[in-house]
Amino acid sequence: MTSLVEALGVGIAGRLSPSSLAIERGQMVAVIGPNGGGKTSLLRALARTEDALGAVSVDGLDIDATGEALRRRLLAFLPATREASWPVAVTDYLKFGLGAPDPARIEELVDLLELALLAARPIDRLSTGERARAMLGRAIAGKARLLLLDEPLSNLDPYWVLRTVDVLRAEVDANDSAALVSVHDLSLLARFDRVLLVSGNAIVADGPPEMVLASEQFGTAFRVEPGERGWAIMGA
Amino acid sequence: MKTAATLVLLAAVAALHLLSPFGSLSVARGIDPALATTLLVELRLPRTLLALGYGMTLGIAGAALQALFANPLASPDITGSSSGAALGAVFASYWLGLTNPILMALAGALGAGLALLLLLAVAGKRTEKVALLLAGLAVSLAAGAATSLLLALAPSPFAFYDSFEWLMGSFTDRSLAQAAAALVPAAAACALLLRRARALDLMALGDDVLASLGHRPRRLGVEIICLSAVGVGACVSVCGAIGFVGLIAPVVARRLTHGHPGRALLPAGLIGAMLVMLADFASRSIPLDNAIPVGVLTTLIGTPVFIASLLSMRGRMAP
Numbered sequence: 001m002t003s004l005v006e007a008l009g010v011g012i013a014g015r016l017s018p019s020s021l022a023i024e025r026g027q028m029v030a031v032i033g034p035n036g037g038g039k040t041s042l043l044r045a046l047a048r049t050e051d052a053l054g055a056v057s058v059d060g061l062d063i064d065a066t067g068e069a070l071r072r073r074l075l076a077f078l079p080a081t082r083e084a085s086w087p088v089a090v091t092d093y094l095k096f097g098l099g100a101p102d103p104a105r106i107e108e109l110v111d112l113l114e115l116a117l118l119a120a121r122p123i124d125r126l127s128t129g130e131r132a133r134a135m136l137g138r139a140i141a142g143k144a145r146l147l148l149l150d151e152p153l154s155n156l157d158p159y160w161v162l163r164t165v166d167v168l169r170a171e172v173d174a175n176d177s178a179a180l181v182s183v184h185d186l187s188l189l190a191r192f193d194r195v196l197l198v199s200g201n202a203i204v205a206d207g208p209p210e211m212v213l214a215s216e217q218f219g220t221a222f223r224v225e226p227g228e229r230g231w232a233i234m235g236a
Numbered sequence: 237m238k239t240a241a242t243l244v245l246l247a248a249v250a251a252l253h254l255l256s257p258f259g260s261l262s263v264a265r266g267i268d269p270a271l272a273t274t275l276l277v278e279l280r281l282p283r284t285l286l287a288l289g290y291g292m293t294l295g296i297a298g299a300a301l302q303a304l305f306a307n308p309l310a311s312p313d314i315t316g317s318s319s320g321a322a323l324g325a326v327f328a329s330y331w332l333g334l335t336n337p338i339l340m341a342l343a344g345a346l347g348a349g350l351a352l353l354l355l356l357a358v359a360g361k362r363t364e365k366v367a368l369l370l371a372g373l374a375v376s377l378a379a380g381a382a383t384s385l386l387l388a389l390a391p392s393p394f395a396f397y398d399s400f401e402w403l404m405g406s407f408t409d410r411s412l413a414q415a416a417a418a419l420v421p422a423a424a425a426c427a428l429l430l431r432r433a434r435a436l437d438l439m440a441l442g443d444d445v446l447a448s449l450g451h452r453p454r455r456l457g458v459e460i461i462c463l464s465a466v467g468v469g470a471c472v473s474v475c476g477a478i479g480f481v482g483l484i485a486p487v488v489a490r491r492l493t494h495g496h497p498g499r500a501l502l503p504a505g506l507i508g509a510m511l512v513m514l515a516d517f518a519s520r521s522i523p524l525d526n527a528i529p530v531g532v533l534t535t536l537i538g539t540p541v542f543i544a545s546l547l548s549m550r551g552r553m554a555p
Contacts, residue, residue, distance in 0.1 A: 047448040068450045077448035085306035086440050087495040096441055122495060138441070148448075 002060060004178050005146050007046060009054035016041035018054055019203050021196070023146070023178045028169060030189055030209070031182040033198035034221055039182040040080060042198055043148045046180065047077035058146050072099045078139035080150040080182075082131050087122035090115055090134045097141030109137045112167060128155045136164065140171050147171070147179040154184070165191050186231065189213065197221055238492055242506045246288075253513045254284040282415040283407045287513045287530075289419040290407075290471040291481060293426055295508020296501050297464035298482030299489060300429045303436035303497035304460045305365050308490075308545075311483040316375030317465035320351025321472035322403055323379045323386070330390040330399070337410075337474065341417030344473015345466065351375050352465045356458070368461065405478040405531025407516050418474035425467030430501055432456065437498030478531045480538025481508050481515075487545055 003022035011018040016038040033039045045052040056063045058074040094106050113133050132155045153161045172179050189209040197205035199221035205212045224231045265272040301310040324347020328334040358371035387395045435451050443453035489504035515534045
């Protein structure tokens with residue numbers, strides 16, 4: 001059986017050199033790396049933004065050859081920005097994540113992400129953390145096979161950081177899909193199946209969390225090491 | 237439901253615009269029914285059609301541009317197409333001596349097209365939104381200055397005076413041929429803009445998400461700019477510039493669509509049509525020796541509305 005996702009030579013000029021990778025069904029993959037290393041570019045290239053190079057197939061289908069309806073089932077992308085330009089109500093924002101009306105799914109998401117009190121409020125008037133939750137809801141609404149989430153845990157309080165990881169795990173298990181999640185908090189890596197370390201515009205390490213954390217590339221990329229009180233700056 | 241109510245209201249305003257003043261119509265009917273029909277079809281109908289179509293074009297183009305730039309302050313004027321069309325029409329009329337309405341409309345569309353080419357050249361191949369916005373401003377200022385220059389140096393000493401009423405926006409004494417010259421391209425542009433309404437809604441999620449859903453944000457941006465330029469340019473070359481409607485109508489329309497920028501295109505068109513017809517009706521009804529040009533009236537009414545919406549926006553950065 002082939003992998004769920006096959007990416008060949010994906011990259012973005014000047015940001016990420018062409019890289020190839022495969023992602024299996026049920027995998028929760030963390031994307032880590034220093035600022036400017038290329039995490040966002042990897043996610044954008046996989047999401048097929050206009051400047052993306054290479055080719056991505058999900059379930060054996062070439063993404064670039066699919067139209068909106070099919071593509072919604074294959075992948076969903078959540079950018080890192082929390083900006084909202086228009087005063088659209090939270091439930092309406094969730095509906096953007098669906099190709100066809102599905103009130104039951106919207107209700108389910110409102111419960112899952114505890115958005116009931118915010119449901120009727122315009123998304124541009126929520127706090128950043130609340131907006132982050134609503135935007136995540138939009139991205140997971142369509143139950144796409146591949147979730148590409150750029151820093152979905154930023155701006156969240158500790159409860160929602162842990163809760164979001166659980167929600168994502170449940171979605172991935174239920175839909176037999178996969179999630180690629182960029183994260184900054186290294187203490188969360190144990191909750192993922194696999195870690196991609198992106199640095200210097202390339203994927204420099206790829207493997208189970210404990211392996212990547214112990215790798216030489218990790219030290220070179222992050223310039224930190226385990227210390228007495230959590231992480232410490234290397235050589236300090 | 238809301239759309240149906242709006243349509244009924246629009247039909248009522250259009251009927252009012254077409255039939256009033258009713259007195260002269262019934263007098264004409266008393267003399268000769270054929271005279272009343274001629275009056276209605278040859279004189280009143282072009283005026284009503286132009287006000288309706290121009291207003292609708294301004295509303296739809298304005299809503300599309302605001303959705304594209306994710307900014308409630310964008311409007312058709314910012315593409316420079318209004319100014320470009322005025323420049324083309326002034327050149328054709330005062331320097332080439334053209335009077336044929338079709339040729340004038342063509343000159344206007346050509347002017348709008350040239351302004352557009354200049355806009356795309358200045359904004360560059362990457363066609364980023366801010367670059368487009370600034371380039372549009374530059375083109376529209378340049379075209380405005382060039383229009384004044386052409387008028388100042390025109391062979392006819394009355395050019396400035398003649399052009400005043402026309403450039404300020406007016407629907408008086410336009411023929412059915414002129415109405416067709418403006419409204420056929422405008423209707424085509426509006427139809428094509430409306431087909432992009434859903435993609436413009438999804439643009440609220442950002443260009444990258446739109447691309448991930450299989451759309452082409454950059455191409456969509458260029459298409460929106462071009463279609464707006466063609467539609468508004470054709471109307472300007474026949475009726476002159478009408479300010480603020482393209483700015484206000486979408487803001488009102490988005491209140492009906494719960495903030496959805498793409499879904500607001502059609503209601504914005506209906507509201508724009510109503511605003512322009514009401515403004516024209518008002519300009520006819522004010523008993524002055526010289527009629528106030530419609531464009532001046534919409535700007536006079538529009539400016540305080542605009543300032544009020546700016547003030548209400550300062551607290552919460554949304555329309």
